[in-house]
Amino acid sequence: MSYNNFWIGLYTTDNPVQLNTTWQWTDNTAVNYIPWYNVIPSLDKKLCAISGYNYNGFSNADCTASYLAVCKQPPLETIPTSNPVSTTTFKPINPCDISMQTFSNYFIPQVKMNWTTAEEYCELCGGYLTSFHSTDELNTIVNYLNAGNYWTGLYSDNNERTWKWKDGTTYDFSYWYPGNPNQAGASCANLKIIDYNPYGMANTPNCSTSLYGICKYRQTEIMT
Known part of the structure; x- marks a missing residue:
């Protein structure tokens, strides 16, 4: 307990x-x-x-x-009132209204989520968990980030034998962190950045781990 x-x-x-x-x-x-x-x-x-x-x-x-x-005890005496019962309708916060770190074609919601939720969050706000297709594109992302682990759109649906990008683009470039991918690891991949060490993709955290996600805007919704 x-x-x-x-x-x-x-x-x-x-x-x-x-x-x-x-x-x-x-x-x-x-x-x-x-x-x-x-x-x-x-x-x-x-x-x-x-x-x-x-x-x-x-x-x-x-x-x-x-x-x-946590239990809430009702009052010992109920005082009659003529005031109507509250009928306030709760409107949940729009996730896209929270603080976002934005740069180039990318945005990072400033809340940590598991991989599935991060992807849904990105899609709700006009993008996908990011893919990258060149060293230049990867460096553009890394240069804006602090050390840590960040969800990307890279995943596997065949026990980590092959990998795909969630946005449907071709998996034509890879840059794995040393020792990765781990076939005994997770079926989703994150960008791992460590101060003064190589950076790259890793699939060691479980997909249910809460990390910041890197979202890439759809081309029709790029922020200027």
Whole structure:
């Protein structure tokens, strides 16, 4: 049982969770505030929400997991009121309105996500997880980034034997970090950058790992 996270009464019946999923409170009060930890919930089959000490915001989790619970006790006396019950409709934040690092033909949402969510995020905001097709293009990206790991659109659907770009472009250029690709590794690849060391693609983090994603605008939606 985790003592860092706590069940709250927020849940959904939409399975799996989507960007436009409707959330409800178990006490039937209006849903007018959802401070998701990563701006959006995890887009998967985690239908119940938790809050915790180790991050600032809510996250969705498997409803069968074990956590402590935060309970809200109703008042001992109910004071009659003529005020109508709140009917506020909650409008989720538009993910594309959050802070983005933009450069050249690329944008990086300033929230960390797993690979699947990062791709959906890129598509929602007019792009795809990036591909690159030359050393010059790769260097353009690397020159704007700090050391770390960043999701790209490179993936494999045959146990890491061959690789494809999520945007459908031809896999005609590769620049792997030493020791990669690892056939026992993940089926999605990230750009790995380490200070004073070579950079390149790697498939060591699991696809469910939360990383920043590098998005490339579709050619018709390039920001100027």
